[in-house]
Amino acid sequence: MYSIFLYFLFLFEMDKHQVSIIPQPNNMTITEQVFNFDEDVVFYLDFQDAKSYEVSNYFFEILNIVPHPSKLKDESLTTPFSVSLLGMVVNKELKQKKVVISDNHPAFKNPEIGDEGYILDISSDTIYIGAKSPKGLFYAIQTIRQLLPLSIERDKKSCLDEKCSLPGLKVSDFPRFKxxxxxxxxxxxxxxxxxxxxxxxxxxxxxxxxxxxxxxxxxxxxxxxxxxxxxxxxxxxxxxxxxxxxxxxxxxxxxxxxxxxxxxxxxxxxxxxxxxxxxxxxxxxxxxxxxxxxxxxxxxxxxxxxxxxxxxxxxxxxxxxxxxxxxxxxxxxxxxxxxxxxxxxxxxxxxxxxxxxxxxxxxxxxxxxxxxxxxxxxxxxxxxxxxxxxxxxxxxxxxxxxxxxxxxxxxxxxxxxxxxxxxxxxxxxxxxxxxxxxxxxxxxxxxxxxxxxxxxxxxxxxxxxxxxxxxxxxxxxxxxxxxxxxxxxxxxxxxxxxxxxxxxxxxxxxxxxxxxxxxxxxxxxxxxxxxxxxxxxxxxxxxxxxxxxxxxxx
Missing domain, CATH: 3.20.20.80 (Glycosidases)
Structure with missing residues (x-):
């Protein structure tokens, strides 16, 4: 029983951040920042694959959010959008709070990451979800699901209504096996x-x-x-x-x-x-x-x-x-x-x-x-x-x-x-x-x-x-x-x-x-x-x- 006592003692520090992702990502850094959802969040979509829209809709269902048309920006048909948006995200030129979902990230030319890998970057004003395929986006969303408050999926609460928060993370993840x-x-x-x-x-x-x-x-x-x-x-x-x-x-x-x-x-x-x-x-x-x-x-x-x-x-x-x-x-x-x-x-x-x-x-x-x-x-x-x-x-x-x-x-x-x-x-x-x-x-x-x-x-x-x-x-x-x-x-x-x-x-x-x-x-x-x-x-x-x-x- 003593080992179980020590085990629960260890949980306190982990519970503060609620970062309990399984399977463990292969590259992850936890930051001190926190992203808080609210009614001002704007969702940007940048897709090359039509199935990525299904994944984004799945994401909205998980969050129990129906984005207002004014808060949903589909830039998929804008050819230079990915590079320019990435630059704006990195350089903090997009001032509003935003969630960016892209299957067109330049980093995914890296063969190590592959079709099932993803990038997840959560800061105080941005959630960036990047992959080279809908499958990678889907796995990124599974990671996010494990960070959400329990009430979102259990009680079908809206992330906007609950003003739910996500811990700051930088993740570049991919599976070991096919x-x-x-x-x-x-x-x-x-x-x-x-x-x-x-x-x-x-x-x-x-x-x-x-x-x-x-x-x-x-x-x-x-x-x-x-x-x-x-x-x-x-x-x-x-x-x-x-x-x-x-x-x-x-x-x-x-x-x-x-x-x-x-x-x-x-x-x-x-x-x-x-x-x-x-x-x-x-x-x-x-x-x-x-x-x-x-x-x-x-x-x-x-x-x-x-x-x-x-x-x-x-x-x-x-x-x-x-x-x-x-x-x-x-x-x-x-x-x-x-x-x-x-x-x-x-x-x-x-x-x-x-x-x-x-x-x-x-x-x-x-x-x-x-x-x-x-x-x-x-x-x-x-x-x-x-x-x-x-x-x-x-x-x-x-x-x-x-x-x-x-x-x-x-x-x-x-x-x-x-x-x-x-x-x-x-x-x-x-x-x-x-x-x-x-x-x-x-x-x-x-x-x-x-x-x-x-x-x-x-x-x-x-x-x-x-x-x-x-x-x-x-x-x-x-x-x-x-x-x-x-x-x-x-x-x-x-x-x-x-x-x-x-x-x-x-x-x-x-x-x-x-x-x-x-x-x-x-x-x-x-x-x-x-x-x-x-x-x-x-x-x-x-x-x-x-x-x-x-x-x-x-």
Whole structure:
């Protein structure tokens, strides 16, 4: 308890400035100045990209402000405006109080800052928000959101009416990694469209840019495929689930759920407005009991005839018949029509080899194609799927089992079991996303199981998540750019509902946000805890059931 006492003692100094930004910006100076909103504030817009207007409107919604036409100056069509305005801001020639939003700042010719970087300069008379893209402006606004009084978003108060203030800052910020992701398994337990949107809102708040949507499982198929309707008519329901707290006994209650294509489009569009890419996962060739139970012709002899009702891995694995690949191509074609993502995740993990070993047709094929064994067959399988995706201008990504027997040429790999798999793949020129069980599995216990709700097992405290460096030390230095980034994973065998999801996700997701955005030299766990304590009040205002810190978190 003494460490918690010291921790709260430290909060006093930080609370004076209310500068508790997560993820920690990579370059930030706090000044003594304060910007106070009032009715005299003039908003200047300087945009090259039409989508920047959507971002500025989003900013006004956050502030609960509708600028009077006389207070909104759109100078986007004035060619020399950016340079001249920047000069006026720097030289204090614009006497009135102002907020300047620009996607045309000269500094953004610097490649280090990139499309997702931004500049934020807050003084007593000016807020300058600069970026080279709407995405950068959006992330700047997420930073500002964390500086606003709680009442602005919680109570929908106007920043003008409340005369809210922002601390003086000079920020030049950009993310460490391209892939800043969170994963959600909706196969074991289903979450509604509204819940998915709320989750996306939280991810955007912490500057994540990828949502990995795990849509198919042994225990349920969750996405409508119009050409193959039994996938959801039959495959989206299991007859029962393991009992809560007694995982070896069924509860006798049917469990169903899936997303229509209209709902999927709604989620993808919503995510796009938050600059989040949605990566769909369709499990191939294993974790396919729900699909095979729906269409048994695509399985092996004695394959599953019902959607799996227990947790764990079943013996459901697709066969190698041409009709099966045509089925998978149909599925992936409809998926690609719904998701603009460059990457399509095909799973590839935990594919049982027994059904292939016991299938004479498969064994003949392995011999005929000189594939050595079933691991070689899995790589052949993945390469065949990859070829189809590449022809459709998409890239395949899968769990690290896809490297068994050799990795497909253009495939990217998501590392979950063994860091060495990622090192080997990256050194061979493949892109990787680090997502190891050691630091990224948020279905693990966060503290002593005696004091925590039921989880799958394991132990992953907040401090260990924060310590994660996605770049392995053993990786060849010229291959570091092959590490696209990292993500946290939420497998939902023991995450039954929204409140449990929030409890398991936060604050570990917030720690992951800093892992993937902030450069190592600017990370500090003790400082993160101080910022989280202030930042968590914003989640309180959103009724997020995050886990409270315990003594073991210090």
């Amino acid at each position: 892939w800043r992701g969170m994963h959600l398994d909706v196969g074991r337990h289903f979450f509604s469209v509204d819940e998915i949107k709320k989750f996306l809102d939280l991810l955007a708040f912490y500057k994540f840019n990828n949502f990995h949507w795990h849509l198919t499982e042994d225990q349920g198929w969750r996405i409508e495929i119009k050409k193959w309707p039994r996938l959801t008519e039959f495959g989206s329901c299991r007859s029962e689930s393991p009992q809560k707290g007694n995982r070896n006994t069924g509860d006798g209650v049917e469990y169903c759920g899936f997303y229509t294509q209209k709902e999927v489009k709604e989620v993808v569009e919503y995510a796009g407005q938050l600059f989040i890419n949605v990566v769909p996962e369709i499990e191939i060739p294993g974790h396919s009991s729900a699909a095979i139970a729906s269409y048994p012709q695509f399985g092996n002899p004695n394959g599953p005839t019902e959607v799996l009702t227990r947790w764990g891995v079943s013996d459901g694995v697709y066969n190698i018949k041409e009709e099966t690949f045509l089925f998978l191509q149909d599925v992936l074609s409809e998926v690609m029509d719904l998701f603009p993502s460059e990457f399509i995740h095909i799973g590839g993990d935990e594919a049982p080899k027994g059904p292939w070993k016991n299938n004479p047709d498969v064994q003949d094929f392995i011999q005929r194609e000189d594939l050595v064994d079933e691991h070689g067959l899995q790589s052949w399988y993945i390469a065949k799927i990859e070829s189809f995706l590449n022809k459709n201008n998409r890239r395949l990504i899968g769990w690290d089992e896809i490297q068994e027997g050799g990795l497909a040429p253009n495939a990217a790999m998501m590392v979950w079991r063994n860091w060495q798999y990622g090192i080997d793949a990256a050194n061979k020129g493949h892109d990787i996303v680090m997502s190891p069980t050691s630091h990224s599995y948020f279905d693990y216990y966060q503290d002593d199981p005696e004091n925590e709700p039921e989880a799958i097992g394991g132990y992953l405290p907040l401090k260990k998540v924060y310590s994660f460096d996605p770049v392995p030390e053993e990786l060849d230095k010229d291959k570091i750019n092959r590490v696209l980034g990292a993500q946290g994973n939420l497998w939902t065998e023991y995450i039954y509902d929204w409140d449990k999801l929030m409890y398991m996700a936060f604050p570990r997701t917030v720690a992951m946000a800093e892992v993937v955005w902030t450069l190592p030299e600017f990370k500090n766990y003790d400082n993160f805890l101080k910022r989280w304590e202030i930042n968590s009040k914003r989640l309180d205002s959103l009724d997020v059931n995050y886990r409270k810190l315990s003594d073991n978190d210090f």
